[in-house]
Amino acid sequence: MKICRFIHIGKSLNNKRKTIYLSPPHLNGKEINFIKDAINSNWIAPLGPHVDQFENEMAEYIGINYATALSSGTAALHLALNVIGVKSDDYVFCSDLTFVATVNAIKYLDAKPIFIDSEESSWNMCPKSLEKAFKKYHPKAIIVSDIYGQSADYNSISEICNNYQVPIIEDAAESLGAEYNDRKCGSFGDMSILSFNGNKIITTSGGGMLLSNNQDYITKAKKLATQSKEEAIHYQHTQIGYNYRMSNILAALGRAQLKSLNNYVDKRRSIFEYYYNNLKDINDITFMPEIKDGKSSRWLSVILLKEKTYDDIGKPIKVFEKEGIETRPIWKPMHLQPIFFGTPLYHNLLNPLSKDLFDHGLCLPSGSSLTNNDMDKIIDILIKEINGNN
Ligand SMILES: *Cc1c(COP(=O)(O)O)cnc(C)c1O
Numbered sequence: 001m002k003i004c005r006f007i008h009i010g011k012s013l014n015n016k017r018k019t020i021y022l023s024p025p026h027l028n029g030k031e032i033n034f035i036k037d038a039i040n041s042n043w044i045a046p047l048g049p050h051v052d053q054f055e056n057e058m059a060e061y062i063g064i065n066y067a068t069a070l071s072s073g074t075a076a077l078h079l080a081l082n083v084i085g086v087k088s089d090d091y092v093f094c095s096d097l098t099f100v101a102t103v104n105a106i107k108y109l110d111a112k113p114i115f116i117d118s119e120e121s122s123w124n125m126c127p128k129s130l131e132k133a134f135k136k137y138h139p140k141a142i143i144v145s146d147i148y149g150q151s152a153d154y155n156s157i158s159e160i161c162n163n164y165q166v167p168i169i170e171d172a173a174e175s176l177g178a179e180y181n182d183r184k185c186g187s188f189g190d191m192s193i194l195s196f197n198g199n200k201i202i203t204t205s206g207g208g209m210l211l212s213n214n215q216d217y218i219t220k221a222k223k224l225a226t227q228s229k230e231e232a233i234h235y236q237h238t239q240i241g242y243n244y245r246m247s248n249i250l251a252a253l254g255r256a257q258l259k260s261l262n263n264y265v266d267k268r269r270s271i272f273e274y275y276y277n278n279l280k281d282i283n284d285i286t287f288m289p290e291i292k293d294g295k296s297s298r299w300l301s302v303i304l305l306k307e308k309t310y311d312d313i314g315k316p317i318k319v320f321e322k323e324g325i326e327t328r329p330i331w332k333p334m335h336l337q338p339i340f341f342g343t344p345l346y347h348n349l350l351n352p353l354s355k356d357l358f359d360h361g362l363c364l365p366s367g368s369s370l371t372n373n374d375m376d377k378i379i380d381i382l383i384k385e386i387n388g389n390n
Contacts, residue, residue: 020325020378023199023300026369028260034252046071046226048248054255055209058194061258062186064211066218069246069254070225073173073195073208077105079221079244080169080191080210081141086111090140093133095125095152095171096333096345097354098145102171103334106143114139115335117347118354122291124152127160128348134164144189145171147331148363149201149268149299151180151291154188169193173208176201177265178297185297191217196250201264201299201368202257204250265297267368271375272298275364278379279303284386302330304360305386313362319385325378330361 038050051069059067070076086092088110094102096115106113114133119126125144133139142161144152152170161168170189172178178185186192191214196207210221223229228241246254272287279285288302305313313329320327333354335345345352364378 017324020365020370020374021367022326022328022363022365024367024369025198025203025205026260026264026367028256030256030259031253034256035249038249038252043248046243046245046247048251050248050251050255051246054246054251054258057255057258058209059211061261062184062192062211064187064192065213066215067209067211068218068222068225069251070208070210070244071246072206072244073171073193073197074101074105075225075242075244076193076195076208076210077101077143077169077171078108078242079224080193080217081105081109081111081143082224083191083217083220084141084167084169086140091137092141092143093130093137093139093166094143094334095145095147096335096347096352097123097147097331097357098171098334099173099331100334100337101173102143102145103340111140113334113340113343115333115340115343115345117345117349117352118357119153119348120353121289122150122153122294123147123288123353123357124150124291125157126348126353127153127156129346130157130160132348133344133346134160138164139166141167141169143169143171145173146175146178146185148288148302149175149178149297150288151175151178151185151188151294151296153291154180158188167191173197173200174299175297177261178299179295180291181293186211190214196254196257201268201297202254202261204246204254204257207246207250207254209246264368268298268301268366269296271366271368271370272296272301274372274375275301275303275379278375279382282383282386285382298366300363300366302361302363304357305362306360313360315389316362316382316385320378320381323377323381325365325381327365328363330357330363333358 055067167190170192172186173195175185194209196204225244230236
């Protein structure tokens, strides 16, 4: 019996090896004092001084006039569409290569998404495919996602949308801290959204924000987020609202995290560079490009493994998993999601680029707390795996 117990303990010790996650929260040590302040002041509510200051500080960082802190990025998308007046059966164009939250928000309003493929220089929305879609549909709004820390081509996209007089909602959930033409991501939409989910570059555990230079949009969004409560001492309502505001405690957490944002962007960019320098000479690997005139935050370091080596990206992912390392495929494109089958997709290349990227893309651990030792281990495993497979 004793021997068995020892064997068991030995095993469980082995299993306690540190897992290397894709993009875990990275605390800077300042959070606890901010949260203490929120608790000591007794502002334990979905409003309060930290909420106001988090909104002001983030708006200033992005270079936008107005912002409202919310319970999630998804809530921000839902409210943005609402404020623009998207209704049942309206068309809304959106990126095909994105996280499902983008499309879910469209569906909450019973509107009809139309998917737009990616282009090669940014992996974000392809302006040529967008033009094609405009020849057929008159959407009420368009949601452009900036994926993996990279800005979309707003030079072209904004011009097209201006021509057709359709407002842009910029989904910058993955690209806080990134830049394009010396402007921050989150400043390119008529409205823009951010996410502070646990895996994003800074986190409030869960949360989001809606930003705009149009004060009317933000005033309306704030009211909708507060059950559409009218200015009256009794509870009076003239429209359906939601409970979407951010807690003062989480806003305090966000303010502490915001102090490290620039450092975290630098760190994520240096992680990408480290992978790049150590893997660029391997024949079968290419890297996510950086858009011209843009500065990616490299929220995730993403590589493509060529077809010759892998027809199933699940294989290297399993190898990493056995070593306690979390890697992921690229977002599964929306046109391949069973729930959205039959939704039109506009693409400019013969085959949708989004599917190609999905078939060959691998997201490597990219958290700003990642160590050089972690990266060396990941690089070794990848090189061994590729050589063994050739
Ligand atoms: C994370 C994410 C969202 C949703 O944000 P939540 O805060 O998790 O609701 C929306 N769009 C994209 C592209 C995302 O990556």
